[in-house]
Amino acid sequence: MKELIKQVVECYGPAGNEKAIRELITSLVSPFVDEIRTDSLGNLIALKRGGEKKVMFAAHMDEIGVIVTHVDKHGFLRFYPVGGIAPLTMLGNRIVFADGTTGVVGCEKLEAQKDLTLNKMFIDIGASTKEEAEAKVRIGDLGAVSREFVDLGQRLVSKAMDARIACAILIEALKTVTNPAADIYAVFTTQEELGLRGARVAAYSVSPDVGIALDVTRTGDTPTSITMDVSLGKGPAVKIRDSSVLCTPAVRRFMEQVAKDNNIPYQLEVLETGGTDAGAIQLTQGGIPAGVMSIPCRYIHTASEMVDYADVLHGVKLVKALMETRYTG
Amino acid sequence: MVEATGVSGYEGSVGKVIHEVFAAQTDQVTTDTLGNVISLKRGEGENRAKVMLAAHMDEIGLMVTKIEEKGFLRFISIGGVDQRTLVAQEVRVHGRRDLIGVIGMKPPHLLTPEDADKAIKMEDMVIDLGLTEEEVKAVVAVGDLVTVNRNLIPLSGDFVAAKALDDRAAVAAIYHCLSELCRMRHTADVYAVATVQEEVGSRGALVSAYHVQPDIGIAIDVCHGEMPGVPEQYTAPLGKGPSVALGANIHPKVYERLTELAKEHNIPFAIDPIPGPTGTDAWTMQVTRAGIPTGLVSIPLRYMHTSVETLSINDIKLTGRLLAYFVASVDRKFVEGLLCY
């Protein structure tokens, strides 16, 4: 499982250019599903047959990143954020582009540290002229943070745990599920970081009877952190609300019941800010019951997002059990 | 209705009350996936137009995020809660059973002068249930809802004060409309919908309008009543009838018909020009599917989003009457005319 996680989290795939990660996931899940297709927004939709009802599991495969908006005469690249990026997390980061071109993030001279904003930063790819830079990177190219996966034993660290850890869990569950109780639509969505865009159109075309998003959530277990009753290592979280969704109570109860029946530890999650694909799924067409399983994750939207391995394994068990249990609403 | 609980996303209890109310006056009532209560009162004849009347039944509230040591509860808001209205408030925590609690504050004797001038932040408040941590944990869990413990009180004349008049007063207006329609002839089918999750982004109207697919959608909501300190141009007087909105969110012919009918039947009304987003279910309904002609009728209300929202009962009745005349006036020809710009 750790090898799978490493492979999935290290892959390049900022929101808007999910080609590489989509191809990787396609190769990983194809042997275990009955059908697989890509839609016009780049969502990867895999179907594993098992019943009359349709259950959609959504994990977003995009990650936050940057888009190049200008190349100056000395070859420095200016950029805009793609998804929610705090300036203070960017300094010193390495940025990689689709073709492997790598650069580092630098900053203009600042009067004070509080003046740090993204439009004062640039990416240096080692070029000396505009022409040299443009031979490698062009305006509109998307970059992602480059950072390797680290196994701390019980805890795992990488960029893009949000939400590749959920992708890895969904892949593993598809591999191990033996007796699905419904047609399982495993959707690896795009552009979640830009406003749940992939999930919205995928939910429309799949039109499931129930939707469950898999994602990460924040924790309240670090020094003077936000007030939140979620910790690493206490199991996957069953979401109650975030800014995008008030989870359908029946789905939440179903998820809790399945966890209890299978002796899987879980936590209840009330997230004050942040959104997830379930927000889009729930409001599709005439309304779709929707819930969320979140993996607790520290330092979200930085180059070093941390999850607990036991939470991940319990997450796989829970997703597998959800796939194998009939949802009765 | 206003004393029932129904925080956004958890409208089950108030939904039951409304289900019964609508059932008495309509041909069928259903509750959809999100909890919208959708009732249908059929019109006469063939090829009937569909009019959807939408008023939201959810209310703003609080949600428990953490049970602290000694049993104090931390919380966040669901919907737009003014944190200053929470101080020293008596609340009801909806756990396995309802518990009464208070949001306490430091007594003035212990305050520094600087502190006394600052609003207390919601993140610094706690709910005190007067119970031990064990007792609290046996009844309350993360995710439980909290509402202000407040009953409706009559004020002078026909004014009343309560929580959740935004927007259950509008549900009452629909009720009044349905009663009037029992005595009137109408060819249009009326879908009376009590929507959910308006306070968190008009989510219930989005899916219910998609489902109902009406020819015309009218949202009934509340608007700001006249009060000191707010410029006249942003408010409407209480007790002088509904406000009828116009602007991009409103189909011009729906506005025209509503105001003509009001004049014809001597229903007083105010004009409510809104250039952009109306912040109501009308905003969502209008862009559902291939587009729905919409209208917006509002009941003036003071102190919106507090537990002492105040309005005139007569305004509710006048709103209901206007809606009834509107529904009775809708026929195929009117609906077809809505596409002729």
Next chain:
Amino acid sequence: MLLKRLSEAFGPSGYEGEVRDLLTQELETCVSNWRRDALGNLIAVKTGTRGPKVMLAAHMDECGLMISFIDKSGLLRFRKVGGLDDRILVSKHVVIGSKRVAGVIGAKAIHLQKPAERNQVISLNDLYIDIGAKSKEEAEKMVKLGDYAVFATEFGYLSDTAVKGKSFDDRAGCAVLAEVLREDYAFTLYGAFTVQEEIGLRGAGVAAYALEPDFAVVLEGTTCNDVPGSEEHGYSTTMGGGPAITVMDASVVSDRRLVGELERLARENNIPVQYKRSITGGSDAGRINQTKGGIPVVVVSVPCRYIHSPVSMLSLRDFDHTIQLIKLFLRSVEGGFML
């Protein structure tokens, strides 16, 4: 000139009738049929026989003002329609309603101001429109609550190629779309003139829902900030630099295949193009893209300086190049380009 007439037409969000009528007349002989919907979108349908269904979209509406209150003294209070900067309002001519009642947005004379006031932005609550009425009753004979106002700006030439006028965002896009619709194509083409873009991208989504195109191109008059005081990397677009292709904005990621094809056509036909270099701000493309199961879309814009103000400016070279590029694109679709 159509651009002049479009620019001078009265059409704030929610009240696009005059623009709609102008376009209907102008294109009467070029379309198979018209479609109209509940919001007021106007869709020119050119029915074809083979190939994909293509939607081109440009929004008819502009930013403006709405009369919200009439004072005892006959002065009109107003609210903004769309994203106008409060600071541009003072000391401008406006016209109110389709009868074009003339008014001015006044301000206290500099003589009466305290020095400190001159550095303060005049709040919207302190601004009003004066139509010369002496009382509420007199004003009400000319103006009703809910009437719209727009800036009274005349279109004009600044040089052979630079023109000024109001609301090039997005009447420039409307003009490009109209020119493109004058030619015939083998595939089905929908020319959607949409409403209510400026108040939340309202019209395009419902049009796309009804039309279900295979892909769409949104035509815009977009921000251009190539002026002193801006760093080059903050220009967004450059006036005279050619049509601007959007790769990403706040509402959408353009389809890479569509971007690639436009770029190829520009290169092979020596049409200058540029990328839009700011990501903030949304467009109708966002709503189209998110419709039903997803519709691939790209945005092509005429760079316009000073949009969302009484007077904007564009280069007719950019304008003509945009028309040329879109026509080439449609011919390419005719020639078999598909997604």
